[in-house]
Amino acid sequence: MISELKKQFLDLFGGSDEGIRVFSSPGRVNLIGEHTDYNGGYVFPAALTMATTIIARPREDSIVRMAATDLDGIVEGNLDTIDNYKDLSWGNYQFGVFDELRKAGYNICGADMLYHDTTPHGGGLSSSAAIEISAAIAMAALGGATDIDNIEMAKISQLAEHNYIGVNCGIMDQFASAMGKKNHLIFLDCKTLDYQLVPIQLDGYKLVISNTNKKRSLAASKYNERRSECEKGLEILKSAMPEKTCLGEITAEELEQHKGLITDEIILNRVTHVISEDDRVLKAIDALKNGNLVEFGQLMNASHVSLRDLYEVSCEELDTLVDSALSIDGVLGSRMTGAGFGGCTVSLVKDESVDTFIEKVGKEYLDKIGYAASFYITEIGDGGREILD
Numbered sequence: 267m268i269s270e271l272k273k274q275f276l277d278l279f280g281g282s283d284e285g286i287r288v289f290s291s292p293g294r295v296n297l298i299g300e301h302t303d304y305n306g307g308y309v310f311p312a313a314l315t316m317a318t319t320i321i322a323r324p325r326e327d328s329i330v331r332m333a334a335t336d337l338d339g340i341v342e343g344n345l346d347t348i349d350n351y352k353d354l355s356w357g358n359y360q361f362g363v364f365d366e367l368r369k370a371g372y373n374i375c376g377a378d379m380l381y382h383d384t385t386p387h388g389g390g391l392s393s394s395a396a397i398e399i400s401a402a403i404a405m406a407a408l409g410g411a412t413d414i415d416n417i418e419m420a421k422i423s424q425l426a427e428h429n430y431i432g433v434n435c436g437i438m439d440q441f442a443s444a445m446g447k448k449n450h451l452i453f454l455d456c457k458t459l460d461y462q463l464v465p466i467q468l469d470g471y472k473l474v475i476s477n478t479n480k481k482r483s484l485a486a487s488k489y490n491e492r493r494s495e496c497e498k499g500l501e502i503l504k505s506a507m508p509e510k511t512c513l514g515e516i517t518a519e520e521l522e523q524h525k526g527l528i529t530d531e532i533i534l535n536r537v538t539h540v541i542s543e544d545d546r547v548l549k550a551i552d553a554l555k556n557g558n559l560v561e562f563g564q565l566m567n568a569s570h571v572s573l574r575d576l577y578e579v580s581c582e583e584l585d586t587l588v589d590s591a592l593s594i595d596g597v598l599g600s601r602m603t604g605a606g607f608g609g610c611t612v613s614l615v616k617d618e619s620v621d622t623f624i625e626k627v628g629k630e631y632l633d634k635i636g637y638a639a640s641f642y643i644t645e646i647g648d649g650g651r652e653i654l655d
């Protein structure tokens with residue numbers, strides 16, 4: 267595949283293959299711990315083998331030309347006028363990352379880049395984090411950085427989302443894309459960024475991702491709204507517990523004791539989701555470590571219910587996939603993954619039931635929603651890196 271991409275790169279940008287380098291970073295699926303990251307809570311994602319691959323070559327000037335294998339044309343910008351590309355329909359994430367790299371003190375240079383994505387766009391599997399991290403590593407490396415710190419690349423990419431794209435996202439997607447490891451899940455404390463790689467042991471089971479293929483609209487503004495609702499909740503709770511700096515530091519018992527302070531039911535629901543979800547992550551990790559997949563599945567199901575009813579980020583399409591999944595023998599758990607409002611679900615499915623799952627869930631979804639879902643068997647891959655021949 268890489269030699270084919272290099273050929274395509276030379277057809278588009280001309281020149282020789284001298285100086286060409288290859289970088290890659292994956293999408294992610296989150297198994298549990300949703301909308302907890304920006305509250306200083308826990309998440310449990312894994313990097314996928316679906317990824318963004320970049321063929322890149324530095325230039326002598328400050329021009330960046332970018333193309334993608336699934337888009338027509340070339341997007342061109344100048345690093346000297348980096349603020350001008352916020353409204354691009356494609357390429358804005360990269361310019362945001364380049365801007366933040368420069369602010370962080372990295373040398374950045376003009377470049378020609380060809381992007382090849384296998385993570386579905388807008389599907390809740392963090393195709394944008396895959397683009398950001400691969401672009402960050404590529405640009406830092408082309409600019410002369412050696413020993414690139416992937417956690418720093420994750421932080422820089424998150425800042426690009428905040429400052430250039432306007433989404434106040436947490437760190438989960440960028441961290442998972444940057445730091446993933448083949449066949450491992452990442453247990454991440456989003457407050458401290460301490461993490462543990464947990465080997466995935468799903469004897470006899472697979473993680474099946476189902477994509478609603480729903481076109482998402484307003485997801486960014488609703489996302490930011492949820493975040494500010496959590497901040498309001500924290501402010502209120504701080505009147506009783508001034509030492510708390512984030513919802514992730516508040517236990518279920520403490521919430522129970524002080525919840526009377528929150529008179530707005532919506533805010534209380536949001537806070538209750540975050541605090542209970544954090545608990546579920548810890549229980550889920552124990553369950554996985556103990557080989558108790560039944561309990562793991564139940565926690566996934568409880569997470570979905572909480573996201574649907576308390577956090578209100580699910581939708582008919584996601585609920586249809588989850589309900590249909592849970593009606594099949596051999597499915598231990600199913601939940602939406604990622605921000606919500608569309609995107610994907612992840613389900614824990616017995617090996618023998620996978621074919622029935624795809625057939626039945628696919629049919630029920632098509633009958634009810636009117637267009638088809640897509641299915642992928644999760645393969646867990648490595649995080650962002652340069653690909654050396």
Ligand code: GLA
Pocket residue numbers: 299300301302303304435436437438439604605606
């Ligand atoms: C999106 C954000 C993440 C996280 C999830 C919800 O994927 O980018 O930071 O908040 O939603 O868990």
